[in-house]
Amino acid sequence: MDFALSEEHRLLTETARRVGETYGLDYWRQKDEAKAYPEEFWRAICEAGLAGAMLPEEYGGSGLGMVETAIIIEELCAAGAGATLAQIFMLNPIFGGVAISKYGSDEMKRAWLPKLCSGEMTFSMGLTEPDAGSNSLEMRSFAKRDGNGWRLDGRKIWITGLPQADKILVVARTIPLENTPKRSHGISLFMIDVDREGLSHSAIDKLGTNTLPSSSVFFDSVRIEPEELIGRENEGWSALLDVLNTERIVTTSGLLGAGRLAIRLAVDYALDRKVFGSRNIGSYQGLQFPLAQHWAELECVRMMNFKAAWLFDCGQPFGSESNAAKLIASQAASNVIEQAMQVMGGMGYAKEMHVERLWRDARLFRFAPVSEEMILNYIAIAELGLPKGY
Missing domain, CATH: 2.40.110.10 (Butyryl-CoA Dehydrogenase, subunit A, domain 2)
Known part of the structure; x- marks a missing residue:
């Protein structure tokens, strides 16, 4: 069992971070206010070769796997996008890419997958x-x-x-x-x-x-x-489940990125803000401990998400792992983003500080694309051997 990232993984991380930081927080705040689709950002992702990471090379992809896709999504979301960006990956490399590459005809693959990778076609x-x-x-x-x-x-x-x-x-x-x-x-x-x-x-x-x-x-x-x-x-039911379980990994990656971003924003604010004297508020354990707790939770989520992605790449069952990671990720991300708002006090409520957008967006993933309750139902039946109660 090797937890070290390869040189290829590090290059992917740096590329995704560079693309994400090129646009940054203000870009996403403006798009959010305008309720506008981030077309430029998706085009940049495609031009960097990141959209087709897990799709076959013969159709314009990189022939990598879900582990690499998880790394890419997390870095892009952590750079400023927050959890919402993961949905664009759900729509295109998952709903479009996985469905076509695994279950589509040869004609579909030749006609549509290269255009998905280049950004010419969206799903x-x-x-x-x-x-x-x-x-x-x-x-x-x-x-x-x-x-x-x-x-x-x-x-x-x-x-x-x-x-x-x-x-x-x-x-x-x-x-x-x-x-x-x-x-x-x-x-x-x-x-x-x-x-x-x-x-x-x-x-x-x-x-x-x-x-x-x-x-x-x-x-x-x-x-x-x-x-x-x-x-x-x-x-089509079994193929649909295959696609949806993959979606869980993508969702978790986006939530991990959003959680990391919230911690960074909270820490930056805490190191700068001074009250009741010359010490910054980051020196208070009342602020340190919750953020440290959430950091630990996010790290555990990452390990489970990588396990699910690795199982997928190996062709092994990954439903319980992907669902468990998504369950804890949605809770951990929501909690740490709210804690970041608390660290900032009244300013956490201001759009210029960005965390209110992260909070609004992350809340969706407590019940989508699969609710906490349905995940717990799945785990109770699949892993605990309990009878189906619905």
């Missing part, structure tokens, strides 16, 4: 539904056979980055739930154009993650061509 994913939520097996979006293709009807909610996307990975039933031998059967994945007749969407006004819009999406007899099927018809 979104349509899974969550208003009446299903975490219980995805209850989804009602239905793709009915129409000649050699399908016609899709239904609705999705909380779909990220759709207005900027070229393609959306849509999860839909292709056999009615009541007609399947088991609930996980009869689900299919499709990669379709966002700009397509019958597909419409409307924005959701929300608390944070303002640089990536969230939308309600409506499908009204949307035509799906046969070549847009990802994987095998009616057997």
